[in-house]
Every structure is written in C-alpha cells, then in structure tokens.
Amino acid sequence: MTSAAQMTPRGFKKQASAALEDVSLQRALGNVRDGFIAKRSKAVAKLPEFDDLRDQAREIKDHVIENLDVYLERFEQNVVMQGGTVHWAADTKAAQEAVLTICRLVGARTVTKGKSMIGEEIHVNPFLEENGIEPVETDLGEYIIQLREEPPSHIIAPAIHVNKEQVADAFLEHHTDLPRDRNLTDNAALLAEARAKLRDRFLEADVGITGANFLIAETGSTVIVTNEGNGDLTQTLPRIHIVLASIEKVVPTLEDASTLFRVLARSATGQEMSVYTTVSTGPRRPGDLDGPEQFHVVLVDNGRSKLIGSDWQDILRCIRCGACLNHCPVYSAVGGHAYGSTYPGPMGKVLTPVIMGIKEAGQLPNASSFCGRCEEVCPMHIPLPKMMRHWREEEFNRGLSPRLGRWALGFWSRAAGMPWLYRLGARMSIAWMSRKARKLGRPFGAGQLPLAGGWTGHRDFPAPxxxxxxxxxxxxKREPSRRPLGPGR
Amino acid sequence: MTDAAPLPSARAGILGRIQSRLDARTDRTAREASAKERLADRRANLVPARGQLAPADQVNLFVRMAEEADATVTRVAAATDVPAAVSDWLRQNNRPMNVRRAPDPTLDAYPWAAEALLTVEAGKAESTDETSVTAAHCGVAETGTLMLTSAEDRPTTLNFLPESHIVVLRADQVVGSYEDGWTLLRQTQTVDSGWIMPRTVNFITGPSRSADIEQTLQLGAHGPRQLHIIVVGEAADDDNAEDGENSDNPV
Amino acid sequence: MARNIVPRSQSPAPAGGSADLRSFEIPAPAAEGPGVGKRVGLFATCLVDLFRPTVGFAAARLLADAGCSVVVPAAQTCCGQPAWNSGDRRGAKRVARTVIRAFEGFDYVVAPSGSCAGMLRHQYPDLFAGDRKWLPQAAALAARTWELTSFLVDEMGVNTVAAKYDGLCTYHDSCSSLREMKVKDAPRTLLASVEGAGLAELATPEICCGFGGAFCVKYPDISNHMVTDKVRDVVATGADTLLAGDMGCLLNIAGKLSREGQTVRCYHVAEVLAGVAAPPIGEPLPKPEKGQ
Incomplete structure (x- = not known):
C-alpha cells in the first residue's frame, strides 16, 4: 500500500478505494461524523445572529480581495513600523528559502512549530531537515503525525485518522527513554506524555514558526487561533518568531477580525470561541520580560494572486475552518490522505489545482456528487461546487478529461439536442432493456447490463x-377511448 | 513604502500581479480611498445581542460563559480579598502554595503578606512555576473570554507555561463584546501620538485543551490545565456604560 | 374521492399479472382550483421518461387536480446536467437551448425533480452567462421553473391531496431539492394529507445518497459507501416505503436495497400523492394483455 506521504491527487481513485477498505481508518472517521457536525450545529443554534455574521464575514473578505494590494502594503508598513520584517515569497521555493535564511541568521538548530497549513503547503519541515535544522511540531495532532511520518489528514484535526492505540504505538517507538511497560491506554496519559516531552523542546528551540489565521492591516498584527496553547509557547519562548501566512489572510481592522472570530470557532470545532486567540504585533519591546527578539512575516503567494478576477477568486475568502471537510460525504468516507494533497475535502478540491495545476489535480474536483453541503455550512459562503465545476470545465476545455467519458457525453448531448433522435433512441433502448428485464424477472444484477459495471458492481439496476x-x-392522447393503457408495444 | 531603492523582486512581482488584475476592475486611487476609509472608521460590524447587555447582566453572562468553557470563577467583594481567594483556591485544588504573579502594579497593591502560607514571587514565568496570577485587561461577556495584554509588567509566558492560571478581573472591566474590548484598549493604551497596540493581546476562553486523540476532549494540552477567574466587586452602574466612545486617536 | 395505491404485499398481481394501469390516463384539469387558466409545461426529465413514466402521469394528475392545463412538449429531452457537470459548457448549452425552445410560452415549467428543476432555475443563468442572445431567455425560463411539490404548495397553495396509501414511509430529500431549491416542507405537507400514510424521518436526512449523476459510476466505491449508509438509515426507520422527489436518488437507493435483499418499496413521492397504482421501482410493469 502507498504510504500517506507518497499519495498524489492522480492516485485519488485508487487511494480512496484503499481507504474504504481500511478498517482502522473507517473507525477513526466515525469521529468526524459524530463529533464535529453535532457540535457545530449546536453552536450555531445558540447564536441567532450567525447567518448575518456569515454575510458580513463574506463582505469583509470580498472587500479585502477587491483592495488587496493596498491592504498588503498597509500591513507591511505597520509590521515594519512595529519593528518586524516582511518577506515576500512568490512560490514554495522562495518561502522555504526565506525561512531558512532567517534560521541561519541565528544559527538555529531546532525550530518549534505551531500548526500551519501554509507550512504544509510549502513543505517547510522536510526542507529544514535537509538543511540540518530539526523542526518539532508542537500541536498534539501534528506531533503525532510527525512521529508517524505522515502528512495531516484534516486542516484542523491533523491526526483525525489515527486511533489512540496507534498513538500509543508511536509514543512507544519514539519515547525510548521512558519505561516500556508504562500505561498508555487512556487519552489523559497520552496527552500528559506529549506535554512533558514537548515542554523541553519549547524551551530549547531557537526559532518558533507559526501560521496565521488572520493578518491585520490596521496594526500590522498576526493572529493565531488555537486550543492547546502550543502556538503561544512556540512564538513566545524562542528568540525568533516566524509567521508563515498566505497573502489572502489580511483583514482591515481589529473589528473586522472580531467578526471572523465569531464564525471561525463555531464552524470549526463548534466552540463559542477557541481557547486562545492571540494577536501579535512586532517583537519584544524595551522592558518586556519575554517575547521574541525578532518578528518575521513570510507572505506567500503560491498561485493565489492569479485567482483574482478568475472563476476561483472566491476561494480566497476561505478561513480554513474545516466545516466543508466535516460535512463532506466523500471526505468522511475516505479521509484526508486519499486526496494526496495538502488540503483535502471540498476546499482542497478547489485549492489544490491552483497549487499543483489541474493536470496533476484533476481527479479532485471531479470526485464530488455536488451535494452542496459544503457550501451550505461554509461560514464564508464560498460556492465550492460551482468552483469545482469550473475546474471540470477547464479540464474539459484543455482536453484533459478521460476520452471515453468525453465521447459518451458528446454522444448524449448531441442526441439530447435533437429531440426526434433522442425519442427514437430512448424508445429503442427502453424497449430492449425491458425485454431483457422481463426475461430476467428481477432487477439487473452485476454483469447483466452492458457498460454499467460502475453501477451494477454495487447495486442492482431497477427494471424500467x-x-x-x-x-x-x-x-x-391518441387513443383516449382505449384506457386503461397497457405499457409496452 | 516611499524609498527610491528598487523594490525587491518577489514583492514587486506579487503586488504587480495583484494590481494588474485589480486595475482591470477598479482604479488604484479608488482602492486607496476605500481602504483608507475603512481603516480610519474601524467600524464595528454586527455585534450579537448577547454582547450588548446591561453591565450587571454582562457580568453574569461572562461568568456563565467562562464556566461553560471549563474555567472556574469566584466572586469577591473587594480587591483586598484577592490574596485570600488565591490561597483558598490553591488549597481546594491541592495545588502547591506558591504562585508567580505578574509584576503588575494592580497586583502589587493587594495584601499578599496577609496570606502567611502563600509564597508569592513576581516576574515572568519559569518552567518550574506551578501557578501564575495575572490581571486582565478586560473580560468579554459574549463568550466568557478574558482579554490579556502584554507589557513590561505583564509577561505573556505567565498565561501559558504554568499548570494553573489565576486571573483577576474587576467586575467593571467586563465588557459586552470583543469590539468593546478593542475600544477600551484604544482608550487605555495611549501615547502622545494616539494609541499603541500591545505586543501581545491574548483572548483566553477556558483552560488549554486538545481533542486531537480520537476527538475526545482533554484539558491541559500545553497551556494551563486549570483557568481560575477571580471577579472583584460589582458591575459598573448602568449609566456609565455608554461613556467614552470614540474618544481615541488613531496612531 | 381518494385514489388508492396498493402496496406490494396486497397488490392484486405481481409483475406479469394484470395490474390497474389507469395511471396511464391523461388527467383532465379540475374545473376549479388555483391553477385554472394556467398553462403548465411538464418537464418530465429524462430519467422519468426512460425508467418511470408513471411519475410523469402522476405529476400531470397532481397539476391537473390543481386546475392547471398540462402540456408535455414533445421536444423536451434532458436538462443538460450531465454535460454541465462534466465541464462541457458547449454540449450543455446545446441541450439547454432545446429545453428553452421546448418550454417557451408556458406560465410555468414544472419538473418532478429538484435536480432538473434546479438545473433550469439556478444553473441555466450561469451556463449562459455572457451569452447576449440566450441569457435573457434562460433567465426567463429559470424564473418560471418549479420543482413539483414546491410548486403545488408554495405557488399554488395546495396543502392536501386526495390519496390513500397504506404504509409507513420515510422520505429522502435529494440534495438539489434540499439545498439548491430549498424544498424541505412541501413534500411533507402534502404527504401528511395522504390517508393511511405515516412518515418516519431518516436520522440523517441532509446526507447525500451517493448518486450524483456521473459521480456514481466514476467513483463507484465512494458512491457505494454513501448509498450503503443511506440504506442502513432507511432500514433503521422501520419504514416499509421509501419516497423521494428525484428519480436519480430513487434508482440508486432502490438498486442498493434490492442488492441487499431489503423489502422496502420505493416510489417517487408524486406517485403516492397522485394515488397512481404501479409496482414499486425496480419491478417491471406486467406485460400488456393481448388486444389491448
């Protein structure tokens, strides 16, 4: 079986089928269905203004995107004024280099990391390792998957695919200084062990890297939203704080950020507010007893600027809450790894082709029944199915979609464009199918209907x-006197 | 940025791409005006009704929401009661009788010496500290959220490193919404040229937690396992509530 | 007078015998009713056309009972969704133009499907975006297109039907009805008036059954996982009948129920509301008698 780290969007179909057969994964995915969905709907029900807040949240981000150049410049200006530095990175490589350069300035040997999806997107961990710097993930879920050498499978719950027995196994394998017969059967013991192990890493790290949920133009601040407190230790204890953020994270004011706080946690974990929402502005100030000496923001584009004015512009509103993943029947069937991309689920189906190209990632926007639940729960009203359809269009126009499908489709839409031909074809095929069905005396089973293996492999085809x-x-109409009419001919 | 030096290429490339795409739709000067206006206005968007209660109701809502988020709350009549409340809480929870407190003048004023069995040291957090005591900038009623700000006398590490975190909050510091918290901040963090954003603003809602193992909630992930809030005194009178809006100057 | 639809267990004759096929009547419009004087173009949809004509007759009957004069334009084919959802805008436009032409001049266009009605109502304007010739016509069609149950309840103000059905039903909301067309209450309102029919709701009525048009054959394993969950949910309600307003979902769920050997009967909701008698989905109609 392909390891999660080697999966690609091209392999989606195969990876998905393997995931459906993976008993332990299926058990773990039950937690998505039972946990997130119920918690979100409870939190939403408790806030009567939730839908109005969503509308405003959408307006805020739309306004930002429509004026993005100005807001980014203002953000940069304010970061600099507060004593921080902004680094612009057009792509993955530039972002990696920016991080490495900063780490080298202070001769960093270990780097602690708060959970950052942009960090995953630019593959900063393997890059630092190649350059002799040890990255240590400090979010519990990220820590677990770092030990297991796999990528996150969910944008807010990176280890959602892991069962606690597997966590215990990973700890036994890596925490070799602890007695082998210790009790690792309950969650509290596992958490306590991770907490103790990571405490030393926080204190010894030279650099702390976090992501950013929001950047605030008004003040040059960066915002992280977490529950564990690892992000705050990551950014407060080391000498250097590096913030990795993509360019669309900027919002105008603290007031605008506050509106987004209200929809983020409720959509993500169903909390009224995440435990820690931290707004950071520049490095340690004169007289401060703690805090980083240097504050760097790496602004990453990686294809996003090209989305402005395109059919996919609205994905720039995404605040990475994960609600679309949690409510997606495809995600909850196959989990995140099968997508073979940094971002899984509906938002990933839209964003991955931006990052990797539609040729590489074409499977993803196709793997949707267009049930629309993602759009329904999206706090930013992002029309995810519509944008997946736009990717399919792009794929079709570039001749990248499978030939057999194109041929069948072309045949159908030509026939459906000529009513007489459609009626003739319909009558003939239905007559043929019905004769066959009557002979069978039951609905069509596996192999009993040509070209319908995709259907009849798993379900019968009802007789017409x-x-x-x-x-x-x-x-x-012709023979009103001869009612009741029998079917057939 | 106005300096004449050539722009770094990545910056120019990214901003150039964004600009050329936006220029197709709007005028740069119109964008500048639109952003400038929004930044100057700092207009609050919709504030939920529950964030706009009368002061006494706000305090009650704050307490209820904080408790729902697994914080514990004690209310005391006066600031002089705080050290005793700290001792009581430590005893009730079998915590060691020593605390690290912020070297914050607000906390300096309390009669710590009256608690003979309590050891109190002021400073930033050390990795060995068991319990910290800090003072809040304000409390936000709508979600039971504490708003803490960093300063010379308010080190951030106290909010995260110790096992237990005790926060002192005057009842009249409880505001309705996050927006009220920002307004208060802009009024209090003033310098000659306007107001200044603290290096760190921590919104804290309950103790640290993680559900990363099988989506089962566990308290005390990396930050404090316990968050205890001591609310001092009573809410401000109703008529004070609307005072002082927009009296601040932007930097 | 209440029309009666006989459940399978009591049906006078299973497949092969003589069943009451008065369901193939062209209904006359009621003399009185909210729809009197309204010409309604019935868009049967290709799945009804091919696999379940009784649904078309049932829809016509419900519309006629509301007083509407029902026309079935011969030039109708498919709504174009297969092409549109596969990214083939040109192909989809070709089909959509046929639909637009076929349904010109009606007061309303009604489809017994949330999915196809949703295509006309919400997707056509997108499909023809920037097309100066066809966009106005597409938008006009969109504005008068309705899903059947929602048309009856929300536009015609019909809240009751005269039908009987002996059975405990559960109702599957198609995703396009629920989310694209915002139809949730209408079928339930009407079902509540069907004599003898009970309703046991699914535990997870918002979740997709896994049909998704081409999705179910392009990603059969994922689709199977979804329909397996749906069937489990259907069976858990204890209902003996599954109803839905979209043939795609019905073919999918009925096919899975049949594969799993479950005895739940599947009907389009219009069939029960109109009281038309036919064997449930999946059972062929009996052979016509000689001389008929």
Missing amino acids: QGITFQSAWRKA
Whole structure:
C-alpha cells in the first residue's frame, strides 16, 4: 500500500478505494461524523445572529480581495513600523528559502512549530531537515503525525485518522527513554506524555514558526487561533518568531477580525470561541520580560494572486475552518490522505489545482456528487461546487478529461439536442432493456447490463417500466377511448 | 513604502500581479480611498445581542460563559480579598502554595503578606512555576473570554507555561463584546501620538485543551490545565456604560 | 374521492399479472382550483421518461387536480446536467437551448425533480452567462421553473391531496431539492394529507445518497459507501416505503436495497400523492394483455 506521504491527487481513485477498505481508518472517521457536525450545529443554534455574521464575514473578505494590494502594503508598513520584517515569497521555493535564511541568521538548530497549513503547503519541515535544522511540531495532532511520518489528514484535526492505540504505538517507538511497560491506554496519559516531552523542546528551540489565521492591516498584527496553547509557547519562548501566512489572510481592522472570530470557532470545532486567540504585533519591546527578539512575516503567494478576477477568486475568502471537510460525504468516507494533497475535502478540491495545476489535480474536483453541503455550512459562503465545476470545465476545455467519458457525453448531448433522435433512441433502448428485464424477472444484477459495471458492481439496476413517458403520453392522447393503457408495444 | 531603492523582486512581482488584475476592475486611487476609509472608521460590524447587555447582566453572562468553557470563577467583594481567594483556591485544588504573579502594579497593591502560607514571587514565568496570577485587561461577556495584554509588567509566558492560571478581573472591566474590548484598549493604551497596540493581546476562553486523540476532549494540552477567574466587586452602574466612545486617536 | 395505491404485499398481481394501469390516463384539469387558466409545461426529465413514466402521469394528475392545463412538449429531452457537470459548457448549452425552445410560452415549467428543476432555475443563468442572445431567455425560463411539490404548495397553495396509501414511509430529500431549491416542507405537507400514510424521518436526512449523476459510476466505491449508509438509515426507520422527489436518488437507493435483499418499496413521492397504482421501482410493469 502507498504510504500517506507518497499519495498524489492522480492516485485519488485508487487511494480512496484503499481507504474504504481500511478498517482502522473507517473507525477513526466515525469521529468526524459524530463529533464535529453535532457540535457545530449546536453552536450555531445558540447564536441567532450567525447567518448575518456569515454575510458580513463574506463582505469583509470580498472587500479585502477587491483592495488587496493596498491592504498588503498597509500591513507591511505597520509590521515594519512595529519593528518586524516582511518577506515576500512568490512560490514554495522562495518561502522555504526565506525561512531558512532567517534560521541561519541565528544559527538555529531546532525550530518549534505551531500548526500551519501554509507550512504544509510549502513543505517547510522536510526542507529544514535537509538543511540540518530539526523542526518539532508542537500541536498534539501534528506531533503525532510527525512521529508517524505522515502528512495531516484534516486542516484542523491533523491526526483525525489515527486511533489512540496507534498513538500509543508511536509514543512507544519514539519515547525510548521512558519505561516500556508504562500505561498508555487512556487519552489523559497520552496527552500528559506529549506535554512533558514537548515542554523541553519549547524551551530549547531557537526559532518558533507559526501560521496565521488572520493578518491585520490596521496594526500590522498576526493572529493565531488555537486550543492547546502550543502556538503561544512556540512564538513566545524562542528568540525568533516566524509567521508563515498566505497573502489572502489580511483583514482591515481589529473589528473586522472580531467578526471572523465569531464564525471561525463555531464552524470549526463548534466552540463559542477557541481557547486562545492571540494577536501579535512586532517583537519584544524595551522592558518586556519575554517575547521574541525578532518578528518575521513570510507572505506567500503560491498561485493565489492569479485567482483574482478568475472563476476561483472566491476561494480566497476561505478561513480554513474545516466545516466543508466535516460535512463532506466523500471526505468522511475516505479521509484526508486519499486526496494526496495538502488540503483535502471540498476546499482542497478547489485549492489544490491552483497549487499543483489541474493536470496533476484533476481527479479532485471531479470526485464530488455536488451535494452542496459544503457550501451550505461554509461560514464564508464560498460556492465550492460551482468552483469545482469550473475546474471540470477547464479540464474539459484543455482536453484533459478521460476520452471515453468525453465521447459518451458528446454522444448524449448531441442526441439530447435533437429531440426526434433522442425519442427514437430512448424508445429503442427502453424497449430492449425491458425485454431483457422481463426475461430476467428481477432487477439487473452485476454483469447483466452492458457498460454499467460502475453501477451494477454495487447495486442492482431497477427494471424500467417498459415504455417511455413520452410514448405513453402520446399514445394516451391518441387513443383516449382505449384506457386503461397497457405499457409496452 | 516611499524609498527610491528598487523594490525587491518577489514583492514587486506579487503586488504587480495583484494590481494588474485589480486595475482591470477598479482604479488604484479608488482602492486607496476605500481602504483608507475603512481603516480610519474601524467600524464595528454586527455585534450579537448577547454582547450588548446591561453591565450587571454582562457580568453574569461572562461568568456563565467562562464556566461553560471549563474555567472556574469566584466572586469577591473587594480587591483586598484577592490574596485570600488565591490561597483558598490553591488549597481546594491541592495545588502547591506558591504562585508567580505578574509584576503588575494592580497586583502589587493587594495584601499578599496577609496570606502567611502563600509564597508569592513576581516576574515572568519559569518552567518550574506551578501557578501564575495575572490581571486582565478586560473580560468579554459574549463568550466568557478574558482579554490579556502584554507589557513590561505583564509577561505573556505567565498565561501559558504554568499548570494553573489565576486571573483577576474587576467586575467593571467586563465588557459586552470583543469590539468593546478593542475600544477600551484604544482608550487605555495611549501615547502622545494616539494609541499603541500591545505586543501581545491574548483572548483566553477556558483552560488549554486538545481533542486531537480520537476527538475526545482533554484539558491541559500545553497551556494551563486549570483557568481560575477571580471577579472583584460589582458591575459598573448602568449609566456609565455608554461613556467614552470614540474618544481615541488613531496612531 | 381518494385514489388508492396498493402496496406490494396486497397488490392484486405481481409483475406479469394484470395490474390497474389507469395511471396511464391523461388527467383532465379540475374545473376549479388555483391553477385554472394556467398553462403548465411538464418537464418530465429524462430519467422519468426512460425508467418511470408513471411519475410523469402522476405529476400531470397532481397539476391537473390543481386546475392547471398540462402540456408535455414533445421536444423536451434532458436538462443538460450531465454535460454541465462534466465541464462541457458547449454540449450543455446545446441541450439547454432545446429545453428553452421546448418550454417557451408556458406560465410555468414544472419538473418532478429538484435536480432538473434546479438545473433550469439556478444553473441555466450561469451556463449562459455572457451569452447576449440566450441569457435573457434562460433567465426567463429559470424564473418560471418549479420543482413539483414546491410548486403545488408554495405557488399554488395546495396543502392536501386526495390519496390513500397504506404504509409507513420515510422520505429522502435529494440534495438539489434540499439545498439548491430549498424544498424541505412541501413534500411533507402534502404527504401528511395522504390517508393511511405515516412518515418516519431518516436520522440523517441532509446526507447525500451517493448518486450524483456521473459521480456514481466514476467513483463507484465512494458512491457505494454513501448509498450503503443511506440504506442502513432507511432500514433503521422501520419504514416499509421509501419516497423521494428525484428519480436519480430513487434508482440508486432502490438498486442498493434490492442488492441487499431489503423489502422496502420505493416510489417517487408524486406517485403516492397522485394515488397512481404501479409496482414499486425496480419491478417491471406486467406485460400488456393481448388486444389491448
């Protein structure tokens, strides 16, 4: 089986099928269905203004995107004024280099990290390792998957695919200084062990890297939203704080950020407010007893600027709450790794082709039944299915979609564009199918209907009634005296 | 940025791409005006009704919401009661009788010496500290959230390193919404040229937690396992509540 | 007078015998009713056309009972969704133009499907975005297109039907009805008036059944996982009948129920509301008798 780290969007179909057979993964995914969905709907029900807040949240981000150049410049200006530094990175490589350069300035050997999806997107961990710097993930979920050498499978719950027995195994394998017979059967013991192990790492790190949920133009501040407190230890204890953020994270004012706080936690974990929402502005000030000596913000583009004015602009509103993943029937069936991309689920189906190209990631926007639940729960009203359809269009126009499908589709839409041909074809195929069905005496099973293996592999195909509606209607109209009409011909 | 030096290429590239795409739709000067206006206005968006209660109700809501987020709350009549409340809480929770407190003048004023069995040291947090005591900037009623700000006398590490965190909050510091918290901040963090954003603003809602193992909630992930809030005194009178709006100057 | 639809267990004759097929009547519009004087173009949808003509007749009957004069334009085919959802805008436009032409001049266009009605109502304007010739016509069609149950309840103000059904039903909301067309209460309102029919709701009525058009054949394993969950939910309600307003979902769920050997009967909700008698989905109609 392909390890999670080697999975690619191209392999989605195969990876998804393997995931469906993975008993332990399926058990873990039950926690998505039972946990997040119920908690979100409870939190939403408790805030009558929630939908109005969503509308305003959308307006805020739309306003930012429409004026993004100005807000980014203002943000930069204010960071600099507060004594921080802004680094601009057009792509993954530039972002990696920016981080490395800062780490080298202070001769960093270990770097602690708060959970950051942009950090995953630019593969900063393997890059630092290659350059002799040890990155230590400090979010519990990220720590677990770092030990297991796999990528996150969810944007806010990175280890959602892992069962606690597997966590215990990872700890036994890596925490070799502890007695092997210690009790690792309950969650509290596992958490306590991770807390103790990571405490030393926080204190010894030279650099702390966090992501940012928001950047505030008004003050040049960066915001992280967490529950564990690891992000705050990561950014407060080391000498250097590096913030990795993509360019669309900027919001105008503290007031605007406050509106987004109200929709973020409720949509993500169903909390009224996450435990820690931290607004950081520049490095340690004269007289301060703690805090980083240097404050760096790496602003990453990686394809986002090209989305402005495109069919995918609205994905720039995304605040990474994960609600679309939690409510997606495909995500909850196969988990995050099968997508083979940094971002799984509906938002990932839209964003991954931006980062990797539609040729590489074409499977993802196709793997949706367009059930629309993602858009329904999205706090930012992002029309995710519509944007997946735009990717399919892009794929179709570039001739990248599978040939057989294109041929069948072309045939169907030509026929459906010519009513007489459609009626003839419909009558003939239904007559043929009905004869076959009557012979069988039951619905079509596996292998009993040509070209329908995708359907009949898992379910029967119900027998048709034997006449098309249009034929029956016209017949009834022609021969009103001969009611009741029988079907067939 | 106005200096004449050539722009770094990545910056120019990214901003150039954004600009050329936006220029197709709007005028740069119009964008500047629109952003400038929004930044100057700092207008509050919709504030939920529960964030706009009368002061006494706000305090009650704050307490209820904080408790729902697994914090514990004690109310005391006067600031002079705080050291005793700290001792009581430590005893009730079987915590060691020593605390690290912020070297904050607000806390300096309390009669710590009256608690003979309590050891109190002021300073930033050390990794060995068991319990910290800090003072809040304010409390936000709508979600039971504490708003703490960093300063010379308010080190941030006290909010995260110790096992237990005790926060002192005057009842008249409880505001309705996050927006009220920012307004208060802009009024209090003033310098000659306007107001200044603290290096760190921590919104804290309950003790640290993680649900990363099987989505089962566990308290005390990396930050404090216990968050205890001591609310001092009573809410401000109703008529004081609307005072002082927009009396601040932007930097 | 209440029309009666006989559940399978008591049905006079299973497949092969003689069943009451008066469901293939063209209904005459009621003399009185909210729809009197309204010409309604019935968009049967291709799945009803091909696999379940009784649904078309049932829809026509419900519309006629409301007083509408029902027309079935011969030039109708498919709504174009297969092409549109596969990214083939040109192909989808070709089909959509056929639909637009076929349904010109009606007061309303009604489909017994949230999915196809949603395509006309919400997707056509997107499909023809920037097309100066066709966009106005597409938008006009969109504005008068309705899903059947929602048309009856929300536009015609019909809240009751005269039908009987002996059975405990559960109702599957199609995603497009629920989320695109915002239809949730209408079918339930009407079902509540069906004599003898009970309703046991699914535990997770918002979740997709896994049909998704081409999705179910392009990603059969994922689709199977979804329909397996849905079938489990259906069976857990204890209902003997599954109803839905979209043939796609019905073919999918009925096919899975059949594969799993479950005895739950599946009907389009219009069939029960109109009291048309036919064997449930999946059972072929009996052979026509000689001389008929």
